[in-house]
Amino acid sequence: MAGTLNRLKKDLQKLADPQKASILSRFFKTGKGEYGEGDVFLGIPVPEQRKVAKRYSSLSFPEIQTLLSSRIHEHRLAALLILVIRFKSANDAGRQKIVEFYLGNTKRVNNWDLVDLSAEKILGEYLLERDKSAIYGLAQSDNVWARRIAVISTFAFIKRHRFEDTLRLAEQLMNDRHDLIQKAVGWMLREIGKRDQEAEEGFLRKYHRAMPRTMLRYAIERFDQEKRDEYLGKIQIVQTKEKKAI
DSSP states (O other): OHHHHHHHHHHHHHTOOHHHHHHHHHHTTOSTTSTTTTOBOOOOOHHHHHHHHHHTTTOOHHHHHHHHTOSBHHHHHHHHHHHHHHHHHOOHHHHHHHHHHHHTTGGGSOSHHHHHTTHIIIIIHHHTTSOOHHHHHHHTOSOHHHHHHHHHHTHHHHTTTOOHHHHHHHHHTTTOOOHHHHHHHHHHHHHHHHHOHHHHHHHHHHHTTTSOHHHHHHHTTTSOHHHHHHHHHHHHHHHHHHHHHO
16 A cells, blocks of 8 residues: 555656745745744645545555655655545545544644535535534634634535534634735635625624735735725725724
């Protein structure tokens, strides 16, 4: 079995592009003190990664664990793409095992693309008709990736026009200081608005004064200029008043 894992790594290495790796290292903030510190990139496009993952989708869980424990970003992404592929065809017992494995490795799902390409497809899909307390637990974690997994997993619900959990999480994470969480919440609010603008605006009318600007900007991105100015203008007015009060 180790031979199969080594072949996967060699296949990824053959696709490596040092120039792209350098660009991705900057894009995903791998410098000292940044959120992706220590992450090592090979520089492989996601479509090529998917092809490799498909070829090696029968890897064992210990082998997938080895990939997830790697410092190389594309190794971890390959592991997650394999889990997504396996989840689609698995029975209930198989899906439960994959979800438990995924939840046991949230600290290794440790960059925003890794979260965004897996959380909805695994955890979100699994929880559609199940108790959703797991995502609220993740949302309370000190780990930024666990919190982002909680938010992005609800994309699966949004696509079925089920907005309640996303809106509850948005309220719960309103004061989160990390821009990756603010962006994730804003993005999911925007996705709600694509399907039901009144549902999104109902939330915004209630909370726009409390929302971080980054979260708000992401949420209103699709609105026309007049409506965007209206929301952003209200924020500016509130901030000015607060400064005067100080």
